[in-house]
Every structure is written in structure tokens, then in C-alpha cells.
Amino acid sequence: MMDALSVVTQLRDLASEPQNREVIVQDQGCLPGLVLFLDHKNPEVLLATLQTLRYLSEMSPNIPIMKNELGMMVSLETLMERKGLSVDLTSLAREVYDILITPITARPTTHDRERGKKPQFFINSSNKKAKSVTLHIQGLDGSEQRSLCEEALLKVKGVISFTFQMASKRCTVRIRADLSTESLATAIAATKTLSAQQVVKNEEGDEVLMSLNVSEAEVQQNTALPDYLPEDEDSPEKDLSRAVSRTTAKDDSSGTWLNAAASFLTKTFYW
Missing domain, CATH: 3.30.70.100 (Alpha-Beta Plaits)
Structure with a gap:
């Protein structure tokens, strides 16, 4: 049985793979569900949600879609101001917020990235492989x-x-x-x-x-x-079975895990 933490954790794992990011943002259930998770009381759910959004924002075409998603910016602002949250959570919320409001032209270029100027991906990240x-x-x-x-x-x-x-x-x-x-x-x-x-x-x-x-x-x-940690391009193993198109919920061959997650989000939050 799915719960909020397991859904968002696996969604984050899927979002960690670049080939999945466009599919997740285009899905009609996942992005609205992530916005709703930004109001969750469990800090583990909040962390995984923010990390998922941070992964998704790595793909420039996703940014305007995410920024315009109903409730996204307001929820991030609320998180940044919420009392009692850890510094890690508020900082990551601000990082995602800043990325979404920064014009594309102000972002690091491919040339910058090739010269080793890739921006810090997650707070507290390090250079360890x-x-x-x-x-x-x-x-x-x-x-x-x-x-x-x-x-x-x-x-x-x-x-x-x-x-x-x-x-x-x-x-x-x-x-x-x-x-x-x-x-x-x-x-x-x-x-x-x-x-x-x-x-x-x-x-x-x-x-x-x-x-x-x-x-x-x-x-x-x-x-x-x-x-x-940030994603490493040279990770020694790339398990292609993690791609959205080939990832199923348990042994359910009737649809992808992403469909199952979206269905869970819809049943849980839309009434």
C-alpha cells in the first residue's frame, strides 16, 4: 500500500534520472501532487518533495511549467517562512524558489558547466563521488x-x-x-x-x-x-530499468509506476 513518503521518495528517485524529468512535469497528476506535498507535516515528505522539485528544475523547459503550476510559488514562500522547520528545509525551499524566478538568460551556460562551474545541487552537497x-x-x-x-x-x-x-x-x-x-x-x-x-x-x-x-x-x-549528493554524470552504473517508461508498481504490468503514483495523488487529494 502506498503512502505519501513512499510515493514522493520514489518520485524523487525517478526525477534523479534526467530522461524522466520532462515526463514527470508533463503528467497531469504528479506536479499538482508535489505542490500539495509542500504543505505536508512530515519533514521527510517535505525534504523528498523539495529534492524532487530541485531535480525537475534542472531541466530548463520545465521551469515555466513549474512556476505557473497553481500554488507552487505560494507554497514555497510559505515554507520559507514557516516556523519550526530545519535550516536545510527552508534553504532548499528558497533554492527552488530562486531557480523558478530567475530568468533563463541568467542561468549558467553549457560552457560554464563544462568548465566545472556546475552550481551546487543540494544544500550540504559535497564533491565526493x-x-x-x-x-x-x-x-x-x-x-x-x-x-x-x-x-x-x-x-x-x-x-x-x-x-x-x-x-x-x-x-x-x-x-x-x-x-x-x-x-x-x-x-x-x-x-x-x-x-x-x-x-x-x-x-x-x-x-x-x-x-x-x-x-x-x-x-x-x-x-x-x-x-x-548531487547527481554524478560518471556514476559507474546506470540502471535503465529505472526509466519511467519501464518502471512498474510492484508487478503491475497494466501501467507505469508513474501512473500508479499519479493515481494515488489523485485519490488522496482530489475530492
């Missing part, structure tokens, strides 16, 4: 086990984002370069019902499962909300 690993998760048989796995991964310091392929019991996890894959296996094993192996390619190019050592030591955990 990120990497992607694909895990085969034994026991990943349904939504309950998936929720367990999500909770375990969210607690690991250094996890940036993750996307599930439920039919193949796989999870593609983007992590900081200095985080060991064994840390992920240890966190997943701590659920007592799941275990993880890494999916790698052998010399012949065939996929094989590699066992991971599970440590008895406690994995370093996030004490606050995750510190998300």
Missing part, C-alpha cells in the same frame, strides 16, 4: 518486506537513494563512494527476515550473485535526515 550498486534481496516478496528494507536503508549514513525492482527481488542503491557495500548487507540482515547479495558481472559479462560479509558491528546511522 557517488556509486551505484545492485543488490539481490532474498525475502523481498511483498510490500511489507519492501518497507522493512526501505527503513533499513534509510538509516544507513551514506545512502543517497534507492529503487526497487520487485519482480527480480533487486534494489539499486546509490551510495557515497566511501560507504562499503557490506554496510548495506549488514543493515538489511538486521531486519532478521531479509538478506542481500551483490549483483555483479563476471569476465564473460554474465550477471552473478556475490556474497557479502555481514559485520557484527553496528552500521553508522543517520542522526538526522539523509544528506543527499
Whole structure:
């Protein structure tokens, strides 16, 4: 069963892939739903929503559509002024707001980006590289086990984002370069019902499962909300199955995950 956090988290993961950004903004349900999420009480939902909007704003043609979306600018202004929010949230809301109101001509050019002047993507981002690993998760048989796995991964310091392929019991996890894959296996094993192996390619190019050592030591955990990194063009793994056109909700072959998310947003917020 979908809830606000799982929907916006997966929408953020989809938005992290450049090829998905136009599709998400053009969808009739997702952008209005994100605006409504800007009024959510859960700071994790707010963070994931703002990160999603920040990803979407990386594509210049999306900016006027986002700016003109009913309630977008007002909601961002409200967030910037809301009492009791963390500095991270208010700063990210201001960053998205500033991008949407800045004329296109004032934005960094492609030449600037090529010269290494790419603007800071998320607050608290760093220059450390990120990497992607694909895990085969034994026991990943349904939504309950998936929720367990999500909770375990969210607690690991250094996890940036993750996307599930439920039919193949796989999870593609983007992590900081200095985080060991064994840390992920240890966190997943701590659920007592799941275990993880890494999916790698052998010399012949065939996929094989590699066992991971599970440590008895406690994995370093996030004490606050995750510190998300900017996208890396040279991430060693690009999992094309994350594209919107090929991402389904669980084993639902009748439509894309994006359709499922949009349906959830519509049923939840429009009455």
C-alpha cells in the first residue's frame, strides 16, 4: 500500500534520472501532487518533495511549467517562512524558489558547466563521488518486506537513494563512494527476515550473485535526515530499468509506476 513518503521518495528517485524529468512535469497528476506535498507535516515528505522539485528544475523547459503550476510559488514562500522547520528545509525551499524566478538568460551556460562551474545541487552537497550498486534481496516478496528494507536503508549514513525492482527481488542503491557495500548487507540482515547479495558481472559479462560479509558491528546511522549528493554524470552504473517508461508498481504490468503514483495523488487529494 502506498503512502505519501513512499510515493514522493520514489518520485524523487525517478526525477534523479534526467530522461524522466520532462515526463514527470508533463503528467497531469504528479506536479499538482508535489505542490500539495509542500504543505505536508512530515519533514521527510517535505525534504523528498523539495529534492524532487530541485531535480525537475534542472531541466530548463520545465521551469515555466513549474512556476505557473497553481500554488507552487505560494507554497514555497510559505515554507520559507514557516516556523519550526530545519535550516536545510527552508534553504532548499528558497533554492527552488530562486531557480523558478530567475530568468533563463541568467542561468549558467553549457560552457560554464563544462568548465566545472556546475552550481551546487543540494544544500550540504559535497564533491565526493557517488556509486551505484545492485543488490539481490532474498525475502523481498511483498510490500511489507519492501518497507522493512526501505527503513533499513534509510538509516544507513551514506545512502543517497534507492529503487526497487520487485519482480527480480533487486534494489539499486546509490551510495557515497566511501560507504562499503557490506554496510548495506549488514543493515538489511538486521531486519532478521531479509538478506542481500551483490549483483555483479563476471569476465564473460554474465550477471552473478556475490556474497557479502555481514559485520557484527553496528552500521553508522543517520542522526538526522539523509544528506543527499548531487547527481554524478560518471556514476559507474546506470540502471535503465529505472526509466519511467519501464518502471512498474510492484508487478503491475497494466501501467507505469508513474501512473500508479499519479493515481494515488489523485485519490488522496482530489475530492
